Amino acid sequence: MIQLSFHGGAGTVTGSKHRINVNGEEVLIDCGMFQGLKELRERNWTTPPFDVATFKNLVLTHAHLDHTGWLPRMVHLGFKGKIYATAGTRDVAEIILKDSAHLQEEEAEFRNKKGISSHGKALPLYTVEDVEQTMPLFQTVEYGAWTQVSPSISFRMVDVGHILGSAAVEFKLVDGGRTVRVLASGDVGRYDMPLHPDPEDAPPCDALLLESTYGDRDHVPERPEEQLLRVVKLAIDSGGVVLIPAFAVGRSQQVIFVLNELFRTGKLPRIPIFLDSPMGINATKLYVEYASRYRFDAETLRGGVCTLYDGGVKTIKTAAESMRLAELKGPAVVISSNGMLTGGRILHHLKNFLPNPRNIVAIVGYQAIGSRGRMLQDGAKELSLFHEMVPVRARIEDLKGFSGHADAGELMRWTKHVEPKKCFLVHGEPQAAEFLAQRIRRERHWDVHVAKLDETVDL
Ligand SMILES: [Zn+2]
Structure with a gap:
């Protein structure tokens, strides 16, 4: 049995958390913070439907807060497992998470001083100390090198040129006699951009988790x-x-x-x-x-x-x-x-x-x-x-x-060598994801599904 669950970055561009479960062996792809509208931000205070304290393995695509910002909260709630990432992602994440913790602490202090907390004493979602507990859990990996996470799960990083350290993650999942390849795009960067390298082509896979931030638009041609x-x-x-x-x-x-x-x-x-x-x-x-x-x-x-x-x-x-x-x-x-x-x-x-x-x-x-x-x-x-x-x-x-995100045309270019049996669209507001789904069905005839929050699917 191989299952995929979406606990964030589904119907929204924030809070990315996707869980793979292979007969009880699990790995979480990204651990993002929900941002933007209040109803989304409040989700940061709920616990996802898996046992955070005993969870063992996590892989990060890149360091942006919408992909890493819930990590210290997870550690605060007892997570002691491994966090796999490129060295660039680890170093950038340290900066981003410490800044985020400072903001959380300042916000709680401000609310307490003004007496405007609606739930008694305002608490930060996490503190700098939680970030300090988080950093030693990182295990850095090189681009392209396979890492065995558990007997049935291994992965490698593919450079996607979105920010320093960013990657798509290619998983090899073994379920009895069959091997299933899952590719999680993370945020895909763009071609011919200043400073960042072009994304490497998406490798072949059976199931594709594709971001859809700009699924409904093509960027202007002006450089x-x-x-x-x-x-x-x-x-x-x-x-x-x-x-x-x-x-x-x-x-x-x-x-x-x-x-x-x-x-x-x-x-x-x-x-x-x-x-x-x-x-x-x-x-x-x-x-x-x-x-x-x-x-x-x-x-x-x-x-x-x-x-x-x-x-x-x-x-x-x-x-x-x-x-x-x-x-x-x-x-x-x-x-x-x-x-x-x-x-x-x-x-x-x-x-x-x-x-x-x-x-x-x-x-x-x-x-x-x-x-x-x-x-x-x-x-x-x-x-x-x-x-x-x-x-x-x-x-x-x-x-x-x-823009740091591939537009619809660039997502099509990035996936040109891929022929997945199933494509799940994540990390997009509903209209963008739906628009991209229609384009992919029309141009590629793939089986496309727009992921829903807390939904679980079988692979
Ligand atoms: Zn990003």
Whole structure:
């Protein structure tokens, strides 16, 4: 008996948790946090329908919070098993999880101080101490090398170029006399992108778990370099600030890398770049470190030196320095987290920069339903910030070229050598997943199923 269960990342792009069960031997693929709408976030407080404390094995596709953010909670609830990941994923996860724990602790403290908790004393979902208990459970694996998890389950990592360390996971499952190959895509990156390598082709499999974040769209053909060039030129003309809400890991580094290339090749005059995200600064250090010793896009290396910091990016470490950016005169670029404008230092910058029509907010990543980023994309005329309505007079630019997720066409390209007996669509809002399901049925004639939350299927 081989079963597959979806405990997150089904009907939503957050909370990814998929469980494989081969006659009682189990492995969990990813352990993400639910984010966005309140009803989703509240799911982080429920326990999935398996025994967390005795669970033995977990494999991570990559370090983003929607794939790792529930790990410390799982450890808090007694998990002591192994967490398999690439070295890049482990190192990035440490940064992301510690930041997440700090936010959880701060939020609980804030609620207690204000007395606004609806369930008595507010508690953090997990603490930095829980993260410290989590990190020693990691076992790093190389791309391409098979690892035996239990007698019937083995896996290997396939590079998908989404962020540093990211992978799709190919499983070999043995059930009596038959072997079943399951491929979990994780988040699939894109082709010809700055900084990140192209995804390796999906290997053949019997069952495919495919992400569908952008299943209902094809990205605009304009290159990210061209889009950024256009937007920064506008700011140079108007003397404004380009505020880029960036995901601290991956997108921030791509934006910096592209800006530096535009400066270096003389396409843009050098203007100040500020990286105002402690997590982004730490992640950039990791990118620099990995560029020189790890499989990585060769473009980032010149004379053996990583070019990420070529243009003299100013890193903003303290909150006080961040507040001082309010007096910043353009033209300048400020990259700050978090990427969906749901919290972090970016909120102060929005309050300062949104009311001025000279400024530009350049969106470079996926914006979930309910996030302020999605509201700006949808043309909001004002935004609620710090209990105050702030008018949106700045220009809003949606730089879709920077998306870190394959679009529908790229997902089709990635899977061109695959002929699965069954394809399960995960990690997509319902409309995107349904749209992709129809396209795959039409073009490939596969048996496609859109995964539902807490559903179990037999393979
Ligand atoms: Zn991701």
